[in-house]
Amino acid sequence: LKHSLFLLSQPFKLCNCFKVIIGLMVKSLSFVKPLYPVTPSRPPSTVSYVERARQHRWQCSDVTFHCSEGALRQQWIQTIREQLTALTSRPKHLLVYINPHGGKQQGECIYEQKVAPLFACASISTDVIVTEHANHARDHLKTEAELKKYDGVVCVGGDGMFSEIVHGLVSRTQRENGVDQNSPEEKLVPCSLRIGIIPAGSTDCICYATVGINDPVTSALHVIVGDSQPMDVCSVHHNNTFLRYSSSLLGYGFYGDVLADSERKRWMGPARYNFSGFKTFLTHHHYEGAVSFLPATDILGTPRDKTRCRAGYVTLPNLCFCSIPEYEMGWGVVRGKFLAINAASMSCACPRSPKGLSPAAHLADGTTDLILVRKCSRFNFLRHLLRHTSKDDQFDMTFVEVHRVRRFRFTPRHWQNDSELDLRENGKQLFSQICRDHPACSCSPAYSSWNCDGEILPHAAIEVGVHCQLIKLFTRGIEEQPLFEDLANPPCAL
Ligand SMILES: Nc1ncnc2c1ncn2[C@@H]1O[C@H](COP(=O)(O)OP(=O)(O)OP(=O)(O)O)[C@@H](O)[C@H]1O
Ligand SMILES: CCCCCCCCCCCCC/C=C/[C@@H](O)[C@H](CO)NC(C)=O
C-alpha cells in the first residue's frame, strides 16, 4: 500500500522527481517470482519507471505489485492508466526512421533490442521505416509522410540522419506556411513536431550535447516521458539561394578538410575521423578571406563564460531572428589567413571532445559562437586542438578569437561570384588538389569546404543566419549531476 500510494500520487508532478512511470504491464505469472502465493485470477502487476544512473544515463526499473483483492487491483491499474493517458506531453504515436548504415551499422539492432521494447511498454505505437538510401527520410518527410498522425519523429542514426530529419521537417513546415527558404532574411516558421534521436552514429554530437550521453536507452526514455527542448537552427545561403540547415557545427578550414578527407574513408567507420584529423593536422593548410558578423549584443552570456547550457536554462525568444537591413550598421569584419573558421550553435560536445568546441554555447538562445583560428604554428594549433579535450579555456590564445553572433558571412579571397564553384567543378584547381593530398607541400589550396553538421557544402562563400528555437527535441538539456540518494538506496521493491 505504501508503494502504491507513492506511485499513484508522485508521477503527476513528474518533471523533476526521481521516479517517472513509463508504463504498466500485467505480466504473465512466469515472469515474476511471487512474494506470496498467487493464482491466475490474481496476477501481479508491474509498473515500469525511469531511474537516473551515473553520467546523465537514465535506466528503466520495475516495481511489481501483488494484490489479493481483485477490485482494488483493478482500481490501481485503472488509475495509473488514466493518469498516464492524461499526460498530454507524452507521445502516443511516433514515426521512426532507422539508418542501417550509420556509425557501426548497428541502427536496426539497437532499435529492436533496446528501444522498441521500451516504446511498447509505454504503449507508444510506431510506424518504422528503415531507410534504403541517403535522403530517403528527408524526402519522405518533405512530401509524403502523413504528419498529422504523429506526435513526433524519431531517428536512429548519427548527426547526418538527424540533419535529414531537420531538413525534411523544416522544409515541409515552410512550404505549408508559404515561406520562401531562399530568402536569407525570411523569418522561418517553427516546426510543431518534436524530434527524438536514438544515437547510432559516429559522432552523435547532437545527442551528446543535448542529453549529456549517447546512450540509446536514455534517449528512448526521454522520448517516452515527453521531454521537450527547443533548439536553434542556422540557415546557410549562397547568393540568395538556400543551401542547407545546420544545428551543430559549421566549420571551414580544419573541420571542412577533415570531413572532405574522411568521407572518402567511410569504410573505416567512426575511426575515419581520427585518421583524417591527424592527416589534416599534418597538412596545416590555411585559407584567406573575410568574415563579417553581426554580434549578439542583447544577450547576457558570452562564449567565455564558466556557466554551461543546462536543463531549465531560459532564453528570450523575442530577441532572436533579426533581418539584415535593421542591423546592418552593427556588423564587424575580420580579414586574414585562417586555419579554421568554426560556428558552433551548441557546445558540439561529443565523446571525442566532452566539453565541445564552444563549451558555453547555448542550445536555444538564437546565437552561434563564431571561432576564428588565425594562421599559427603547427605547435600552437595543436595546443588549441588539445584544449578541446581539456578543462583549459580554449579561446585564451592570441591567435584565437570568438564572437557570439546572430548572423555571419564568409567571403574567401579571390572570390568572384560563382567563378569559384565553376573552377572547382571543372577540376581546374588541380594544383590545389595535389597540395591537399600531399602533406609535405607547404602550398595551401585557395579554398576549403564547409563542414555543415557533417555534410560537405559545395560553396566557400556563404551567409548564415540563426533561427532561434526553430525545432524541438525530445530531451530536456543536460541535467546538473544531482546527489542520488536512490543510487545508494535502490527502491526496496526491486
Ligand atoms: N539507407 C541508407 N544508405 C546509405 N546512406 C544512408 C542511408 N540512410 C541514411 N543515409 C545517410 O548516411 C549518412 C550518415 O549517417 P549517420 O549520420 O546516421 O551516421 P554517421 O555519419 O556514421 O554518424 P555521425 O553523423 O554522427 O558522424 C547520412 O548523411 C544519411 O543521409
Ligand atoms: C591532433 C589532435 C586533435 C584532437 C582534437 C579532437 C577534437 C575533436 C572535436 C570534434 C568536434 C566535432 C564537432 C561535431 C561535428 C559534427 O557536426 C560532425 C558530424 O557528426 N562531426 C564531425 C567530426 O565533423
Ligand SMILES: [Ca+2]
Ligand atoms: Ca545557440
